[in-house]
Amino acid sequence: MGILRGIIDYLCTVVFSVLSATIVYTLMFLEGFGFASFRAISLFMLVAYLIFATPVQIFLNRNPQKFHGWYLVTYFIVSLVVCGILALLTDYGLIVFLWYKLYVFSFLLALVYWFWDSVFIQKN
Incomplete structure (x- = not known):
């Protein structure tokens, strides 16, 4: 039962992280709120969280602590690196690092995952 509970958590x-992050992205970068774009953005958020946030979460879960500030900082640094690399790969260039929305978006993505991770996974 413990493994099943861990999988559900x-x-x-x-x-919840994907849904929250998709809403954040939609509010920050899109003019209108359409369900077609919501599904596509959700898919990209899902892939990003599975590839980048899950390994960090597994690493941090060796010493679980709810709402720990260093966990948020760690998620933010990883999120900033990933968002920066993706921005560079999509032809925005180095100018993207002068764009405040990159830092706000990275922080909000980290905050969303940190919050839901603390609610569902961290037990102490």
């Missing part, structure tokens, strides 16, 4: 963390 992890799935809840990912689902």
